[in-house]
Amino acid sequence: MKLLFALLAATAVPGLAGENAILASGLRIHIDRHELSGDVARLYNRDGMIELPAASITTFEGDDYVAPPPPPAASEAEPGARIAETKPASRTLDPKNAVRTAAVRNGLPKTFVESVAKAESAFDPKAVSPKGAIGVMQLMPETARSLGADPKDPEQNIDAGARLLRELLLKYDGDVAKALSAYNAGEKAVDRYQGIPPYPETQRYVNRVVRDYLRHDTDKNNGESQ
Numbered sequence: 326m327k328l329l330f331a332l333l334a335a336t337a338v339p340g341l342a343g344e345n346a347i348l349a350s351g352l353r354i355h356i357d358r359h360e361l362s363g364d365v366a367r368l369y370n371r372d373g374m375i376e377l378p379a380a381s382i383t384t385f386e387g388d389d390y391v392a393p394p395p396p397p398a399a400s401e402a403e404p405g406a407r408i409a410e411t412k413p414a415s416r417t418l419d420p421k422n423a424v425r426t427a428a429v430r431n432g433l434p435k436t437f438v439e440s441v442a443k444a445e446s447a448f449d450p451k452a453v454s455p456k457g458a459i460g461v462m463q464l465m466p467e468t469a470r471s472l473g474a475d476p477k478d479p480e481q482n483i484d485a486g487a488r489l490l491r492e493l494l495l496k497y498d499g500d501v502a503k504a505l506s507a508y509n510a511g512e513k514a515v516d517r518y519q520g521i522p523p524y525p526e527t528q529r530y531v532n533r534v535v536r537d538y539l540r541h542d543t544d545k546n547n548g549e550s551q
Contacts, residue, residue, distance in 0.1 A: 345500075346377075347384045348539075352437065352494070352501040359385055381539060418479050420448040420461050427487035433494075437501075438487050440538040441508070444530060445486075450479040462486025501538075505531045 345353040346368050354375075360367045366379040421439065428438035445463040446452035458465050460482035469476035474485035490508060497503035497515075506522060507515045509530045514522040521531055 343387075345386050346382050347386060348501075349381055349383050351499070352434070353386075353499045354502060355500055377539065418450070420450055420479065420483070423480055423483045424448070424461065424487070427484045430484070431487045431491045433487060433491055434538075436541040437538050438490060440534045440541065441486070441490060441505070442483070443537060444534045450482070462489075464489075501535065502531055505534050 343355060343357050344359070345355050346359065346366070347353050354368065356368045358369050360369070361379060364379050366377050366382050368375045368377065420442070424438050424442045425435045428435040431438075442448055442461050445458075446461050448461055450460050452461070452463065453459055454463055456465070459469070459476040460479060462482050462485065464472075464474070464476045464482055464486060466476055468489070469482065469485055472485040472488060474481040476482050476485075490504065493504035493507045493512070494501070496512070497507070502521055503515050506520070506527055510522050510524055510527040514524070514527075521528060
């Protein structure tokens with residue numbers, strides 16, 4: 326699969342028409358136009374092109390389409406209480422299973438949240454970045470506090486990270502590139518540049534997560550079709 330990063334930087338341009346490529350999971354990538362050639366879909370924006378298996382895209386929608394929000398998370402009003410009730414103190418947490426559980430709880434594709442966790446910490450609950458980000462989902466302490474979570478508690482960390490991803494996808498209307506950029510560099514940076522900010526670290530991060538997610542999503546679809 327050929328993936329050019331330039332497409333992922335595509336954002337809505339005021340006054341210009343565009344469309345969205347809707348992936349099988351429901352996530353989307355904003356583009357200017359597309360071409361279909363056999364089993365390959367070519368997606369274009371003003372900065373570049375991406376080629377994806379046509380089977381990984383369910384449909385194309387114009388910018389005027391209003392998508393419904395993801396399904397609400399269970400017991401969303403009291404996330405801290407929910408976590409405390411579902412985490413027996415005596416058991417050892419399996420980070421990958423916890424990531425999948427948190428994804429389902431927050432109405433997100435499991436492979437998407439797994440790809441984020443893999444890029445953030447390789448599922449390591451003890452990971453701490455040079456900037457102070459903690460745990461599997463690499464939450465900064467202040468971010469974790471705003472989500473009512475203890476970042477040093479692996480299950481709370483994972484659940485809070487999944488909730489943050491969901492909130493960002495809602496804010497950016499399901500645009501996975503913008504949501505991932507905001508997760509990595511902050512919402513202010515995304516809003517300032519109206520898309521992926523020109524930070525090499527963030528650009529590499531978005532590209533890495535999307536590549537991994539699309540690879541797993543395509544492998545899953547191919548496995549189901551066999």
